[in-house]
Amino acid sequence: MTSDVQGPTWTNWVGNQSFSPSAMIEVTSEAEIAALVARAAAQGMGVRTFGTGHSFTPIIETAGLLLDTQRLRGVIEIDAARQQATALPKTTVGDFGEPLWEAGLALANQGDIDTQAIAGAIATGTHGSGNHLPSFSATLLGARFVDGLGNLVTVSETENADVLPALQTSIGLLGLMTRMTIKVIPAYNLHARTATLPFGEVIERFAEFAANNRSFSFFWMPSDESAALYCLDNGKRDDCAIRFFNAATPDIPRDNLPANERIDRAYRIYPMQYDPNFHEMEYFLPLEAATDILHEMRKLMFRWLPLSVYPLEIRTVAQDNAWMSPNYGRDNLVVSVSGKPSDDYWGYLRACDALFAEFKGRPHWGKLHFMTADRLDRLFPRYEDFLKMRRRFDPKGTFLNAHTRALFE
Ligand SMILES: Cc1cc2nc3c(=O)[nH]c(=O)nc-3n(C[C@H](O)[C@H](O)[C@H](O)COP(=O)(O)OP(=O)(O)OC[C@H]3O[C@@H](n4cnc5c(N)ncnc54)[C@H](O)[C@@H]3O)c2cc1C
Known part of the structure; x- marks a missing residue:
């Protein structure tokens, strides 16, 4: 993935998606993200964010604001007793390896590369292989995200628990995740x-x-x-x-x-x-x-x-x-x-x-x-529920772009 902050032009890792947002901003805190999203939503401007740009589809593209979370990286909490780890969005899959190992823990499974950001891996359902091993999305236990109006939302066992199955594979359409807690397993x-x-x-x-x-x-x-x-x-x-x-x-x-x-x-x-x-x-x-x-x-x-x-x-x-x-x-x-x-x-x-x-x-x-909205409706039993959840957290469609609007508006 390359990016040019002055340009600004953003290109994904493989080079088949490239676009020019009106601005690309390196964000440093939840409060800053919330303020930027609230202002963009009030102005009717789109907002997108990216992990490490390893997707092949136009899910990042925006003519509006592109938020770069590269300063929000790292595993920030490990709860060995509960086998959980909390990380910032740009933490790569590889970043989990050593700190988890030192705590006697590990990710249950990984895919073919470990350079994706955990937020991107979760948002798209990135997976490895194994009859009994689910994707990264399924390991998400809770998160904080900034919704399409600039509100900070907490999802946990006790708060907004009904949102979890929509957030687990959200393609970034409910909001910008600022921290995620995932299930991990004993080191192996x-x-x-x-x-x-x-x-x-x-x-x-x-x-x-x-x-x-x-x-x-x-x-x-x-x-x-x-x-x-x-x-x-x-x-x-x-x-x-x-x-x-x-x-x-x-x-x-x-x-x-x-x-x-x-x-x-x-x-x-x-x-x-x-x-x-x-x-x-x-x-x-x-x-x-x-x-x-x-x-x-x-x-x-x-x-x-x-x-x-x-x-x-x-x-x-x-x-x-x-x-x-x-x-x-x-x-x-x-x-x-x-x-x-x-x-x-x-x-x-x-x-x-x-x-x-x-x-x-x-x-x-x-x-x-080659999906269309009709096909998604037929293939995903909870598609309509997802649309409702998307509209609840992003009523103005701030996080939609041309590609996702055709599928999820
Ligand atoms: C060489 C290569 C190998 C791959 N191997 C595998 C594999 O083994 N298994 C597999 O399943 N996939 C694989 N993929 C696909 C890849 O894992 C996914 O496309 C993944 O989403 C890429 O992560 P990323 O951090 O680059 O996310 P990006 O492509 O940058 O973003 C993906 C999505 O996540 C959203 N997003 C990013 N950050 C946030 C945030 N903070 N909050 C909310 N939404 C956010 C973006 O808006 C976007 O919708 C591979 C891709 C490549 C290029």
Whole structure:
């Protein structure tokens, strides 16, 4: 992500979203944010904020005020007895690692990178993999946020508890979160094992792999060129590069592990490396249909080569109760595809979208999708409740932009 305060022009990490707000302000306190939002709302001006700009969709864009929370970063409270941690919005996922570890705690799961801000990760339902592991949104226990009129709102077990399932995956539409309390778990080491297997074997053993590992995920390669595009070491056409993560038990000898195995603190195991060379779309589909979906995706991607050359990433996520979470009330298979920035990949992504629609696929809020308000109404049972909550906290639509207005007004 780059930003130019003088310009000002804001560009996301991968470079497919760029815009010029009327002003970009580095905020330093809740009181300052509240005053700025109140003034903007009174003037009918839009306000948006960003985490670290790792989303691919135009969810940050505004012609109004862009608030930069980079000075509001850090884990500010750890309650080891209750297994909770409170952090400021720009705290990255990686920032949690050491302070939690020193307190005997850890994040329950992480995604492929750890550079997202916790506010951005929660707002979009960022997830890792694991049949029993929900997304970051589900770990949100409470928060403080500045609503669309500039009021400071507290959400906790005892205050505004009814707001929590809307705030957990809010796409920044209820307000600007200034601190968040999340559920954490006892510290754990992970035993990571990678393997490369042909598609046929992975499909046959999919349910077994997903059920018998804490976290199971893989990249399927439609071509020999695919692996290198995601900085993966191995995998030829029709291979799957698999990652199995399990809690490391003391009986596993740590010395002389084979080259495809590693044991370390969990937060050191999760993150991978990516080059900003892909535009990603990701949908969540019923886990029970996993085998059918994988067969169909393989056929579709072979048909769309070379536009479909990026690996297919497959993960699983446990269901949760957040109203706009793609995992609301449903365990999911998560399917991710990408286009090359220099290609016109839209036909390919639309073909994927059409297939996902057959399986009632729900979108990742930070990744490309083809949703409309009608589709959201059909796909998310609590969509109308979310709209009501959005209007309650942002009656003037201060936090809406063109992209979100079409979906959530
Ligand atoms: C290389 C790469 C790897 C990725 N890996 C994964 C993965 O493994 N799993 C996964 O699920 N996703 C993944 N993503 C997607 C990414 O996690 C999400 O898009 C996430 O939202 C990015 O976090 P961010 O801090 O960059 O948020 P941004 O993209 O900056 O913002 C996302 C949303 O959060 C809102 N927001 C930010 N701060 C606040 C705040 N203080 N209050 C209220 N709303 C706020 C913004 O307004 C916006 O709507 C990946 C993306 C990339 C580029």
